[in-house]
Amino acid sequence: MKKNCVWLLTRMSDTEAQTVSSWTGCNIQVRDEVTVVQDSVGYLPTINAPAPQMSTVNEVLNQSINIMQSLELNTIVCVLDQALYAKATEVIWKHQQKFKNVIIRMGVFHTICCLISTIGKRFQDAGLRDLCVEAGIIADGSVAGVMEGRKYNRAVRLHELLYEAFMWLA
Structure with a gap:
């Protein structure tokens, strides 16, 4: 939380000539010295049958x-x-x-998609859908997919921008 507040304050310090990268880029730069331990992942042999059965x-x-x-x-x-x-x-x-x-x-991807879908369903009628389109963050044709958790990259970008905006207001 402290790192997020520091990032937000540095972003707010010079809004016209922004030199601090976005939330993701900043976290990559801040955590470049953290040692990453490789996991050992094993895959099962191929099963020659339809997966949903x-x-x-x-x-x-x-x-x-x-x-x-x-x-x-x-x-x-x-x-x-x-x-x-x-x-x-x-x-x-x-x-x-x-x-x-x-x-x-x-898997993490599907868990995040479920979370994005839950947020979208919960807040789309509270103005989230209109905010996305009117702010120019998401095109009108893509907003339904974002709210349903199907447009992953766009939804993550939206939530990063919303986080920054809400923290700025706070």
Whole structure:
């Protein structure tokens, strides 16, 4: 929070000849000395079946258990997209004892899209839709996709600009 306030104050110091980069660029510059530890990510072998089928999702969970046992782990985390996450949840609910050590997570991209969609649905009728279009941040034809969480890059840009504007007002 302190770094965000410092960034905002430096952005406000000279609004005509802006020399401080946007929020993302500033965070990249500030955190360039932070050591990044590489994760070890493994991918399952290819399953030659349609992904949305319950049998395919069940096979993914079974292979995850096999990997967990071969690596002698207590639990294993399976990261899935939104559609497969919903199906995996159903499978785990039906077979709770078998998959009790499998932790399923929805991927970060889909989690952010859900959050953007929630914000859009909640505040679009409160003027967020009109604010986007009238400020020239988002074109009239794209605003529906942004509010529904389908236009990811535009939505992230919108929320960065809104954050800066609201912090400026605060």
